[in-house]
Amino acid sequence: MTPNPAARWLFALVPLLAAGCATGPRQGWQKVGGPPQNVSGMAFVGTNSSSGAGPVEFLVVHDNKRPDEPHVSSVFFSYATGVSYRRLAWPENVAPPVDLESICPLPETPGSFLALTSAGRLLHLRYHGRGAGAEALEVLHESILPGLEQHPNLEGIAVQTFGGKTVAVWAERGDGDKPATLYWGAYDAVADTVTPQGRATVSVPYPSGRNTRHVTDLRLDGGGVVWGTAASDPGDEGPFESAVYALGSIHLEGDRIVFQPDRAPTRLWTARRKIEAIEFVPGRDGRVYFGSDDESAGGWLYVGRR
Numbered sequence: 461m462t463p464n465p466a467a468r469w470l471f472a473l474v475p476l477l478a479a480g481c482a483t484g485p486r487q488g489w490q491k492v493g494g495p496p497q498n499v500s501g502m503a504f505v506g507t508n509s510s511s512g513a514g515p516v517e518f519l520v521v522h523d524n525k526r527p528d529e530p531h532v533s534s535v536f537f538s539y540a541t542g543v544s545y546r547r548l549a550w551p552e553n554v555a556p557p558v559d560l561e562s563i564c565p566l567p568e569t570p571g572s573f574l575a576l577t578s579a580g581r582l583l584h585l586r587y588h589g590r591g592a593g594a595e596a597l598e599v600l601h602e603s604i605l606p607g608l609e610q611h612p613n614l615e616g617i618a619v620q621t622f623g624g625k626t627v628a629v630w631a632e633r634g635d636g637d638k639p640a641t642l643y644w645g646a647y648d649a650v651a652d653t654v655t656p657q658g659r660a661t662v663s664v665p666y667p668s669g670r671n672t673r674h675v676t677d678l679r680l681d682g683g684g685v686v687w688g689t690a691a692s693d694p695g696d697e698g699p700f701e702s703a704v705y706a707l708g709s710i711h712l713e714g715d716r717i718v719f720q721p722d723r724a725p726t727r728l729w730t731a732r733r734k735i736e737a738i739e740f741v742p743g744r745d746g747r748v749y750f751g752s753d754d755e756s757a758g759g760w761l762y763v764g765r766r
Contacts, residue, residue, distance in 0.1 A: 489733065490543045492751070492759035496529050497545060498522055499751030499759040501562040501616075501677060502737040503573050505534070505587065514538070516741055519548075519587055520751065521560035521575055522759075523736075531557055532575070532597055534590055535761065537749075543761055546590060554599040557581060561614060561736070562630075562677055566649070567621045572600075576617045576630065580605040584652050601652040605630065607659075609641070615736070616678035616688070619647055620710075627710055627717055628654050629686055631662070631675040639663040640674035642686070644710060644719050657717045660708075666727055667692035667701040676702070676736045684710045686719070689750070691734045696755040702735035704728045704750075733760060 492499055497520075505517040515538035522530050527550075536544040550556050559578040563585075566572040575583045584601040605614070615633040619626060628647040634640035640663070645656040664674050671694045679687040686709060691702040705728060708721035737751030750762040 489752075489760045489762050490537065492520070492535060492543055492761055493545055494758045495756060496522065496524060497533065497759040498736075498753035498755065499761065500560060500736045500753050501564075501575070502535070502739050502749065502751045502761075503563040503565045504739050504741050505565075506570070507741075507743070515541075516747075516749075518739065518749070519563055519573060519585075520737070520759075521563045523559045523561055523578070523753065525558050527556040531560055532563075532585070534587075534596070537761060537763060539763075548587075548597045549594045551597060551599050554602070557583065562617045564618045564679075566619055567626065569649070574617060574619060574628075576605070576614055578612070578614050580608050580612055580614055582617075582654070603653060605643075605654060607643070607656045608632070615640075615673065615676045618678045618680040618686075620680040620682065620684075622684065622710070622712055625712060625715075625717070627680065627712075629678055629680050629710065629719075630654075631678055631688070633676060634662070634672070634674035636670035636672055642675065642678075642688075642707065642719070644717055646717065658719060660719055660721055662688065662707055662721075664688075664690040664703065664705060664725060664727075666690075666703050666730070675707075676734070677738050679738050679740060680710060681740065686710060687738060689735045689738050691736065693734055693755075698734070698754065698757070700732060700734035700752075700754060702731045702733055702752070704730075704735070704738065731762070733762075 500523040501521040502518045508514040530547040534546045563575040573585045586598040617630040626647040629644045632641040639661040677689045686707045688707040705725040733752040736753045752760040
């Protein structure tokens with residue numbers, strides 16, 4: 461019997477998550493900012509060290525609705541100084557997004573990212589770095605994801621390349637008894653479009669109840685494992701609960717993209733915050749990071765490490 465790739469990667473990641481529960485200098489949850497700086501998605505940009513062990517920079521998206529509020533920010537984290545936050549100016553020639561919920565790096569194209577709103581507006585961003593000032597952020601292309609439900613509540617998107625094919629996964633969050641919907645398809649970097657190939661429902665065992673969002677963010681790793689976060693959101697004051705799961709795995713059968721679900725996903729990690737972002741940082745000192753949107757309590761970043 462062929463081993464389940466998700467199970468193999470699960471055992472690789474569990475020590476990392478467990479180690480991340482220990483506390484130390486600048487470990488644990490670090491505050492990014494007040495409610496306008498809530499973290500609804502995050503994407504790895506790079507480090508300030510050739511070893512990969514220095515301060516880490518992320519692009520963070522915020523689910524704000526008003527044009528004058530922050531939408532994308534640069535966040536640095538270091539164990540010496542904690543969190544450094546800088547709001548990025550939204551390009552004047554593009555309509556500001558409403559309710560950005562997720563962002564992911566595009567593989568093999570440093571500085572390029574896909575950001576997604578809850579309604580399915582997909583934005584291809586180019587980040588030129590903090591040193592670029594007001595011109596740090598550029599929108600290269602925008603589209604609407606095809607094949608969505610009416611009035612969707614999208615919460616996650618992730619992209620990865622396998623055998624020359626670039627695969628995208630994205631999800632509608634679900635709500636209580638209504639499961640999340642996980643979509644997958646091919647991403648065409650030249651046309652900057654996504655072609656759906658399939659969908660599946662996702663229900664997590666925890667959190668549970670009518671305030672459950674079964675998917676709040678996604679990551680697709682190099683081994684094909686689809687990682688998902690889930691959260692309970694009873695209102696602006698909480699209390700919140702979250703969990704992290706390996707939801708299944710992606711593999712290719714010729715030109716066809718196939719999702720193999722984990723029918724009984726294992727809860728890997730929990731938090732009493734509303735986790736809406738997950739990101740893996742590569743390198744010899746590789747870590748997993750989480751971001752939370754705790755509504756009235758603001759945005760937070762968690763650092764786990766091996």
